[in-house]
Amino acid sequence: MYKYMIKRFLISIPLLLIISFLTFVLIHLSPLDPAEVVLQAQGVPVITEELMVQTKQELGLDQPFLIRYLAWFASCLQLDFGDSYVTGQPVWSLLAPAFLNTVKLTMVSALLIIVLSIVLGVVCALREGKMTDKTVRGISFFVTAMPSYALAAILIWLFSVKLDLLPTSGMNSLSSYILPVIVIAVSYAGLYFRIIRSSMLNNLNENYVMYGRACGLPEHKITKTILRNSLQVAVSVFCMAVPIILGSTVVVENMFAWPGLGSLSVKSILSRDFPMIQAYVLVLATAFVLFNTVSDMINAAINPKLREGL
Amino acid sequence: MKKRMFTSLITAALVLIAGCSEKSTAGGSENTPKEIIYASSKDINDMNPHLYPGSMPAQGKVYESLVENTKGGIKPLLAESWDISQDGKVYTFHLRKDVTFHDGAPFNAEAVKQNIEAVQSNASKHSWIKLSTKIESCNVIDEHTVELRLSEAYYPALVELSMTRPYVFISPKSFINGETKDGVSSFNGTGPYILKEHQVDQYATFEANENYWGGAPSIKKITSKVLPAGETTYLALQKGEVNFVFTDDRGTDSLDVEAMNTLADSGNYQIVRSEPMNTKMIVVNSSKSGHPVSEKAVREAIWHAVDRETISKQIMNGSESPAETLFSSNVNYADIDLQKRAYDPEKAKTLLEEAGWIVEEGQAVRSKNGNPLAMKVYFDIHSNSQKTQAEFIQSSLKTIGVQMELVGEESSSIANRRSTGDYDLLFNQTWGLAYDPQSTISAFTSDASYLHTTKGMSNADQLYQKIEEVMVSKDEPSREALYKDILTMVHDEAVFIPLTNGSVTIVAPADLQDITFKQTQFELPFERMSFK
Numbered sequence: 094m095y096k097y098m099i100k101r102f103l104i105s106i107p108l109l110l111i112i113s114f115l116t117f118v119l120i121h122l123s124p125l126d127p128a129e130v131v132l133q134a135q136g137v138p139v140i141t142e143e144l145m146v147q148t149k150q151e152l153g154l155d156q157p158f159l160i161r162y163l164a165w166f167a168s169c170l171q172l173d174f175g176d177s178y179v180t181g182q183p184v185w186s187l188l189a190p191a192f193l194n195t196v197k198l199t200m201v202s203a204l205l206i207i208v209l210s211i212v213l214g215v216v217c218a219l220r221e222g223k224m225t226d227k228t229v230r231g232i233s234f235f236v237t238a239m240p241s242y243a244l245a246a247i248l249i250w251l252f253s254v255k256l257d258l259l260p261t262s263g264m265n266s267l268s269s270y271i272l273p274v275i276v277i278a279v280s281y282a283g284l285y286f287r288i289i290r291s292s293m294l295n296n297l298n299e300n301y302v303m304y305g306r307a308c309g310l311p312e313h314k315i316t317k318t319i320l321r322n323s324l325q326v327a328v329s330v331f332c333m334a335v336p337i338i339l340g341s342t343v344v345v346e347n348m349f350a351w352p353g354l355g356s357l358s359v360k361s362i363l364s365r366d367f368p369m370i371q372a373y374v375l376v377l378a379t380a381f382v383l384f385n386t387v388s389d390m391i392n393a394a395i396n397p398k399l400r401e402g403l
Numbered sequence: 404m405k406k407r408m409f410t411s412l413i414t415a416a417l418v419l420i421a422g423c424s425e426k427s428t429a430g431g432s433e434n435t436p437k438e439i440i441y442a443s444s445k446d447i448n449d450m451n452p453h454l455y456p457g458s459m460p461a462q463g464k465v466y467e468s469l470v471e472n473t474k475g476g477i478k479p480l481l482a483e484s485w486d487i488s489q490d491g492k493v494y495t496f497h498l499r500k501d502v503t504f505h506d507g508a509p510f511n512a513e514a515v516k517q518n519i520e521a522v523q524s525n526a527s528k529h530s531w532i533k534l535s536t537k538i539e540s541c542n543v544i545d546e547h548t549v550e551l552r553l554s555e556a557y558y559p560a561l562v563e564l565s566m567t568r569p570y571v572f573i574s575p576k577s578f579i580n581g582e583t584k585d586g587v588s589s590f591n592g593t594g595p596y597i598l599k600e601h602q603v604d605q606y607a608t609f610e611a612n613e614n615y616w617g618g619a620p621s622i623k624k625i626t627s628k629v630l631p632a633g634e635t636t637y638l639a640l641q642k643g644e645v646n647f648v649f650t651d652d653r654g655t656d657s658l659d660v661e662a663m664n665t666l667a668d669s670g671n672y673q674i675v676r677s678e679p680m681n682t683k684m685i686v687v688n689s690s691k692s693g694h695p696v697s698e699k700a701v702r703e704a705i706w707h708a709v710d711r712e713t714i715s716k717q718i719m720n721g722s723e724s725p726a727e728t729l730f731s732s733n734v735n736y737a738d739i740d741l742q743k744r745a746y747d748p749e750k751a752k753t754l755l756e757e758a759g760w761i762v763e764e765g766q767a768v769r770s771k772n773g774n775p776l777a778m779k780v781y782f783d784i785h786s787n788s789q790k791t792q793a794e795f796i797q798s799s800l801k802t803i804g805v806q807m808e809l810v811g812e813e814s815s816s817i818a819n820r821r822s823t824g825d826y827d828l829l830f831n832q833t834w835g836l837a838y839d840p841q842s843t844i845s846a847f848t849s850d851a852s853y854l855h856t857t858k859g860m861s862n863a864d865q866l867y868q869k870i871e872e873v874m875v876s877k878d879e880p881s882r883e884a885l886y887k888d889i890l891t892m893v894h895d896e897a898v899f900i901p902l903t904n905g906s907v908t909i910v911a912p913a914d915l916q917d918i919t920f921k922q923t924q925f926e927l928p929f930e931r932m933s934f935k
Contacts, residue, residue, distance in 0.1 A: 125815055132528075133815050136455030139531035139851045140822075147527055179456055180449055181586060190603070246634045254641045261639045262630060263605065347631045352604035356631060365815075 097393055105382040112378040113169070113371070117162050120367050127154050127367060131178040134364035152178070165371070174375075175368040177361075184372045187357065192376060194264060195346070195353035199338045201270055202277040207331055209282035214289025215320060221294060230287075237283035245276045245348040262350040273349045277342065281334060288330055292323040325395055332388030336380040437934040438624040439915075441647040442636040444657055446629050447607045450590040450598060452571045453522050453583040459567045460649070461627060463926030464609055465505075466571035466592035469496055469515070469564050472837050472922040477561045481510065481572065481593065491556025491877050498547040502616045504574035505591035512549040514575050516541045518583075519551070522569045525584035533845055533874070534563040534570070556875045558882065559841040566837055567925050595620045595930035604629055611930075621933035633657045640666055640910070647915075649927060650907045660720035663910055673913050679724065679731040679904035680924035681835045685709075685780065685796075685828050686821070689859030689898045695776050696827050697859050700758035701805075702897035705828075706744045707751040708799045715903050718791050722908060726901035728894060734839045736886035741894045751803045762804050769804035777806040778827040781820055784811035789830045792902065824855035832905065837923035844870055844889060860896040 121127075128148040132140045149155045153164070168175065174184035213233070217226040236244065252272060253261040259268050296302065296319045305315045343355035350356075354373065361369035447461040469482040482496040502510035519541040522529060529535040537553045537560075544550055553560065564570045573583065574591035590598050595617065596609040609625040628645055630636045636657045639645045648657055658666075666672040685705070687696050695701045711725035727744070730737035755761075760769040760776050769776040780796070782789040790811060797807045807828075812820075820826040833843045846852035848867050857863055866889060873885040893899060907924050914935040921928055 125813075125819070129819070130815060133818070134456075135528075136457075137528050137531075138455070139846075139849070140818075141527065141530050141851060144527040144530065187603075242632070242634070246638070249635060249638045254638050257642070261642055261644055262635050263628070348635055350605075350628075350630045350632070350635060352602075352629070356604060 098390060101386050101389060105386060108382055109375070109378060113166065113375055114162065116371055116374040117165065120370060121158060123365070125365070127365075128152065130365040130367075134179045134366060169375070174372040177369050178366045179361075179364050179369075184368050187369065188354075188372055188376065191352060191354050191357040194351065195339060195342055195355065198270070198273060198277070198342060198345075198351060198353060199335060202274045202281075202338055203331070203335050205274055205278040206281045206285060206334060209278060210285040210289055210327070210331075211320075211324075213282065213286035214293060214323075215316075217286065217290045218293035218297070219316070233279075233283035233286065236279045239280075241276050241280055241344050242348050244279070245272070245345060248272050248276065249348075262348070264351055269349075273345050273351060276345050276348075277338060281338070285327070285330060285334070289323055289327055292326045293319055296322050325392070328391050328395070329388040332384045332391070333381075336377065336384045339380050340377045437622070437912075438626065439622055439647045439911075439929065439932070440626040440628055440645045441649065442630040442639060442645040442657060443627050444629070444631050444651060446604050447601065447627055449586075450601075451583060451587050452573055452592065453518075453525065453569045453587075454528070455568065457568075458627070459925035460651075460927055461598075461607065461609075462571070463567050463594075463921075464596040464625065464929060465590060465594045465598055466568075466573060467594050468566065468571045469498075470561050472562055472565040474922060477565060480565070485561075491558070491875070492553045494551040494553070494560060495544065496549050496551070498549065499616060500547055502593050503614065504572075504576075504593055505597045505612060506574050506576055506589065508574045508576050508591070510572065510593050511546050512543040514572060515549045516543050517575045517578065517581070518572045519570065521578065521581075521583040524582060528584075529569055531842075532563050532566070532569070533557065533842075534560050556877060558874060558876055559845075562837065562841060567923065596625060615930070617930070620930035622929060625929055630657070633659070633662075637662045637666075640672070641669075643671075646672075646912045647910065649909045650905075650924065658910065660722055663908070666910055671913055672910050673915070673918075675909045675911060675918045676722075677907040677920040677924075678733050679726075679906050681839070681905045682726045682729060682731065682833045683723070683902045683905055684726070684729065684831055684833070685900040685902065686826075686831045686853065686856050687828055687898050687900060688824060688826050688855050689857065689896065690824060690855045691827065691859070694778070694827060695760075695771075695774070696778055698758060699861070699896055700754045701760070701776070702900070703744065704751040704754045704803065705796075705800065705805070706897050706900045707747045707754070708803050708805070709796055709900065709902065710746045710799060711902060712746065714792055714795065718788060718795060719903055723903035723905050726904045729890065729899045729901055730833065730839050730843075731904050734836065736840055736883055737890060739887050739890060741891060744897070748799070748803050755803065755805075760804070767801070767804065768806045775806065776804060777808070779808045779810050780828040780830070781810045781812055781817050781826050782830040783814045783817060785814065786830075793830070821853070821855070822851045826855075835924045837921075837925075840886060840890070841874070844886075845874060847893070856898050857893065860892065860898060862892055862896075866892050 126145070128145045129140055131148055131152065132144060137144070153161060165175065172185065174188070176182060177184055177187055180187070213229055217229050220226045249261050249272060252259045259271055263269055302315060302319065305318070339354065342351070342353055343359055345351065346353045346355035347359070357369070358373045361373065443458065445458065447458040449456045450462060450465065451457060452462050452466045467481050469480060470485070471478045471480040481499055481502060483499050484497045486495045498510070498512060498515065504510060508514070519538065523535065523538055526535050534557060537555060537557050539552045539554050542550050542552070572593060573587060577587040577589045577591055579586055579588055595612050595615045597612050599608045599610045601607040606626055606628045611620045611623045613619045630639060630645065636645065636648060640648065651657070663674050667674050687702050689697055689702070691697050715721065715723055715725045728737070728741050732738040755769055755776070759771045761771070762769050780793055782793045793809045797809060800807045817829055821829060821831070833839050847857045848854060848870055857866060860866060869885050869889050873882055873889065876882040876885060907920060909918060909927070911918055915932055916935055917932050919928055919931055
């Protein structure tokens with residue numbers, strides 16, 4: 094098992110290298126002069142040739158592309174992502190708090206998604222074709238199809254303005270979490286409970302279920318076994334949900350004025366704050382690789398056959 | 404674009420739903436002490452007043468300049484009075500004696516000298532403000548007297564000293580290594596409000612400066628809350644979590660007109676609009692030789708083909724008024740008689756016919772010597788209103804036989820086109836009240852701005868000569884005459900085609916009084932406001 098973990102970990106390193114290089118290339122493919130972009134992002138009203146040359150020197154933009162990449166990569170290894178072009182502050186000092194805020198939101202949402210998906214999936218599978226199943230699936234279809242900013246606006250209007258129960262936005266207290274978490278959770282849970290439902294249904298027709306029934310096992314024990322087997326499918330889905338949510342909270346953060354990674358990334362992209370964008374992509378890529386590895390490991394732990402493949 | 408359209412739809416739906424409801428919470432609740440909480444789409448950012456990333460409305464509350472630009476001209480602020488030498492090169496300022504920075508440090512001649520030198524040591528970033536290229540030295544005469552020596556006479560010196568940045572004053576204790584260009588350690592100005600707390604991307608609170616030399620402000624606390632989405636801003640206003648919004652530094656309103664009207668109809672809010680602050684326009688590249696836009700007749704025809712009334716009423720929902728000249732008449736020196744070019748497609752057609760642009764048999768587009776009358780207009784891809792206006796003008800021009808292609812680009816690439824001259828027409832706006840006319844006009848000669856726009860004018864050399872003269876002019880009558888000539892010349896040559904006049908809009912609690920504006924779209928005088 095440990096051997097497998099080490100192998101899996103080693104494979105992810107070149108992957109991150111490739112991602113970081115691609116990000117660097119893609120950003121520098123932009124037809125705009127980075128020095129000009131920096132000065133515009135800093136709000137300098139009129140940009141002169143002289144100022145451009147000076148800025149290029151200051152930021153080391155007069156160096157060849159590969160040298161810049163290597164310099165950037167070397168400092169990344171020391172966890173130094175450089176300074177933001179716009180504010181001049183270290184990237185890490187801006188990214189870390191935003192990252193934590195988004196992680197908090199993501200974790201609470203992921204928890205709710207898992208609980209909702211399992212409960213709804215099991216209920217629907219056991220009541221297959223009945224009214225409950227149809228209603229849940231109908232509503233989930235509707236809610237999943239709705240753009241999250243529309244759902245967010247309706248919820249804010251109902252719970253904050255009309256009923257005056259919750260704050261409209263911000264990150265001030267625990268109650269601030271409720272609406273954004275609901276918006277994120279319903280759209281994902283609406284998809285994931287179907288996976289649990291269908292895998293439960295598949296398992297229901299397996300021989301071991303018939304055998305268990307024939308042996309007179311109590312129905313709740315059979316259901317438990319089916320659920321455990323069905324969850325195996327869901328493990329990787331749930332694991333990957335975490336980085337996916339991390340990278341897709343933009344709309345929700347925007348609507349709820351949540352000071353997280355989504356808002357920060359959009360701001361950085363619009364102002365072409367290259368060091369910020371690079372760090373953001375690297376952080377997200379790491380999260381994806383990490384959770385992918387974790388989900389593979391969990392699956393490998395459950396099913397030893399998978400370990401042989403590597 | 405699609406997303407934005409959908410967003411507007413959602414807001415419209417919310418306005419409808421909320422409009423139908425009876426219960427509505429007030430802006431500024433009754434029990435708590437009255438404060439202003441304004442929504443802003445962006446964080447206040449770095450408050451260093453000698454650099455440009457910070458929010459100007461926030462900086463305007465904390466920092467002050469030597470003099471103030473008002474409707475009635477330049478008035479004293481941190482300087483009680485000033486003398487200008489006969490040759491216009493030496494300005495001597497007599498400072499107020501009762502001013503301290505928020506950290507208790509005295510505001511004196513030494514502080515002025517240090518601040519001005521800190522700005523000058525980073526002069527390349529301030530090249531837009533011509534004064535920065537003319538300051539030779541700043542000398543302390545005594546504790547409360549300071550002199551500014553210029554390399555040559557420069558009449559807009561006082562106007563440029565009055566601007567939100569960079570010639571404003573931060574406590575010398577906030578300097579790092581005697582400089583401000585690489586950051587400052589705290590944000591202590593002399594202004595009516597003190598920055599108390601700043602949570603990045605969440606909010607910033609400002610408290611009244613009880614020792615303010617102009618008297619403690621009536622409103623004791625102002626919070627700037629970051630709300631990126633207009634829908635949330637609208638709902639937060641309904642709930643009373645924020646109670647104030649205004650047109651931001653970039654001239655965009657986070658709420659659309661319907662949303663504002665619904666809020667005002669509820670009785671909890673009022674809408675206050677400033678007089679025109681700037682002019683939105685189409686800039687024509689007159690120096691593009693051989694291209695139709697280098698012909699005056701073509702430029703005039705485009706001017707006559709634009710229906711400004713419809714743009715103002717239908718596209719801008721009445722929030723902006725039609726503009727007939729480059730500067731509205733409330734701009735200094737701009738209240739002059741210029742011949743109005745009304746919306747008149749027939750006149751436009753006649754002008755084109757006379758210039759030899761004719762419609763060939765079976766063709767929709769006019770041509771001359773085989774060249775079609777076609778051009779490209781560049782607009783900011785992120786501006787909904789520019790796109791709609793461009794489409795509208797495109798269809799108007801089609802009816803007079805002019806083909807206009809629309810190209811939406813990032814604002815930075817539009818700025819790049821403007822400075823390299825790689826455009827036919829592009830959407831732009833004047834710099835705004837405090838900067839008009841002098842900064843916009845001096846930009847006529849700058850290749851980073853409007854050089855390509857003005858270079859193709861038949862009398863360009865004469866124009867540049869007059870611009871040079873007006874900047875060093877020493878008496879008011881000759882200045883007025885020069886400005887009149889300059890404005891008449893660019894008007895006659897039709898190189899700036901005006902569209903609408905933008906203004907600052909405020910949505911404020913109904914019981915807030917004394918809401919006024921400054922001579923700039925970038926600041927609001929919160930210290931003069933009070934609750935009933």
